[in-house]
Amino acid sequence: MNKIRVIARIDVKNEHAIKGIHLEGLRKVGKPNKMALDYYKNGIDEIVFMDAVAAYYDRNSLSELIQNSCSDVFIPITVGGGIRTIDDIKDALKSGADKVAINTKAVQDPEFINHASKIFGSQCIVSSIEAKEIGENKWEVYTDNGREPTGLDVIEWARNVEKLGAGEIMLTSIDKEGTKKGFDVNLCQMVSNQVTIPIIASGGMGKSSDSVKLIKHANVDAIAIASVLHYKLESVQNIKSSLTENKIRVRI
Amino acid sequence: MNTELKAYYGLPKEVKFCKKCVISNQRPSSTVEFKNEKGEKKKVINFNEDGICSACVYHDEKETGIDWDDRDGKLRVLLDKFRSSDGSYDVIVPGSGGKDSAFTAHILKYKYGMNPLTVTWAPHLYTDIGWKNMQEWMHTGGLDNILYTPNGILHKEMTKNAFHNLLHPFQPFIVGQRIIGPAMAKRFGVKLVMYGENQAEYGNSIEENTNPIMDMDFFSSDDALSMKFGGVSMKEYIDMGHYTKDDFAPYIAPEKQDLIDAGIEVHYLGYYLNWDPQECYYYSVENTGFQANPVRTEGTYSKYSSIDDKIDPFHYLTTLIKFGIGRCTYDAAQEVRNDKITREEASYLVDKYDTEFPDIYFKEFLEYIDSTEDEFWETIDKHRSPHIWKKVDGVWMLRHTCSSTGTDD
């Protein structure tokens, strides 16, 4: 089995890092570049920058942020939020991102994933899926930062994006994110059983044991964590030690 | 500037927008709702000579001019005066279990050691998320609650009249809501009523902020029969033959003197603590099991504000029709003041969402007010003030917007 990647997810609004709950709320938690650098120095494996308000303002504006991080953070950087055109992807990669995360545009126009992965390669294209529980073992796909329901079933959509050429899936539980009450293990388990591309589980981590529980029960490849780091509930080191103690391999 | 255009409700003829937030000078301040008459002139939010609204001015004062430690001290002194030692309730917290009342009740109990009784004046029609949050308030938040639901037949009829006569469907609701705090205080022998936000946060006159005890005129009526609901007096409802005075009990305010004699005091927590509605959201999620609306609330970008009543969107629709400002304007203005978004962003959001029609509960609303769609639109269009709306190619458009993209801008 792969080493589990521990990824810091930093939601951004203008020059601030923010952290919401259920993808709502704009509480400021720090400066994104500084946070990325701190986490990098403490051993985080990757950084994801999400533009939290791209959906509101029909824009995306993280290029400067990424360029800055690129000069002192030497681990993979993914950027998402408002990626709508091939040029958006080009700009993101040119600014220094290694991968882009796409949600709303892909739901509106699934061929976009196919097209983008042919031009830039699958390894560059992360399908970002926001999932809201609507029944037992049923989740609905949301777009626009957790605001607009789509009527799509998450599991079917996950299978679809794999067929279209996405390299990875970042799966965010809207119900759990920001709550620090643990991942939606059931969601991750059900999706990981149905796809063969790597899955990044996002949303809900509050303490080290949450990640252990998730990985023991769901075949995910990485975890994207936010509140637990931004509110300094656990350090990167503690989280990794805890995984190692539980026989889960990580990069030291 | 076209001054020949008539302005309904005695609203200011010139439409202006606050330079700091996005509220307009058409925003009404709180009224004595049970005296609310058809065609009455509205008192509106004040703008100073720099074009800044009083809510923003108040907010700036809050940021710099207030010693919050001192205010916290004052709060503790106040609470010490009322705290019970025999297990009885010592503070009434009116609210629906939304973020503000959830925060207020929980913090009074768990940080300040009070024994609150929360009282809820029932929404017209609970949304699923509203009901869930209300229950969680008790089950997860660890609080006691009384839910008071008034006679639905009367409530619907009053709301129908309020919609058609005043284009203010919430008017009867507000009468009951304002009364329930002090009424329950009297009934339970509790002397302290604590609300959350201070109305001055939204632009009511500044003097109210420096005097935390609310003007008792808001909820006392010495002559119940002259109280108006939907522009129709209680006496008229009774004379029409369907109701007796008993049916109006939930709406009849306690006698002012009785309240004074009982030593009842009404306060706003927002006077004593540095109030931030978005932080109330975070607090209530973390402490009382609150959950945001699963979808974006219609007419705005947010998910956490005012989500428990299916009729609520129609309140905001009517503010849009009468004053030119919808739910998004209110939400965005608040977030600008609390430094969550910039004015430019607020302006963009208002353009995007303010005029969105609330489709989801439209049918239920029509049923509730027993009206057809045609009747609905006829009333709506009758209330469009000419100084705010212009019909262009058969479509109603705003003459002025906060982004200066109205027909007359």
Added chain:
Amino acid sequence: MKIAVIDYGIGNVRSMLSAFENQGAHVILTRNKEEILESDGVILPGVGAFSHGMESLNKYSLVEVIKDYIETNKPFMGICLGMQMLFDESEEFGKTVGLGLISGSVIRLPTADTKNEKLPHVSWNELNFKSSKWSGTILDGIKEGSDMYFVHSFVAKPDNVDNILSITEYSGYKFCSSVKKGNVYGCQFHPEKSGKIGLKIINNFIRMCEK
């Protein structure tokens, strides 16, 4: 002292440039023949499809330039796709011809096709010795078992085992994760994305160019 990163429209060049600058090198991004040949070290970056990569190199007439540069014996490093293109050919999308600078071919990573081992191989994974140690190479001073960042679905299979610098295991299969032939190096992983250890590798390369 000048290091050239070849610009053929592919790869995360900004990170590459940042990483080299971070380690004190004077680095330029170029596809100009003279600038490349005059440099003291050359990097061939790249991600994505082999055929697309070769097409782009051909489009900018860089194939001969690279071959001419290699003849000078100055240090050269191909990264990820850049390493794969050093070889004779790839089986991705049918057979495509590579630069032919190192003998061997590029094949799809054989995985056990179970749910546990997915493609692309996206993870931090360990570098291990083949037979020779690493001193004097770009991996000088790197501890065996160090984790580097990989993201790929194809791997190179050198014909000559002496060209294999490090081995990495994925899905029960041991593949070649870096190569060396004289002063020509290739890394399947991304040193510019592998934290402090990756920067050390880049530093080693810079030191080589200074000689």
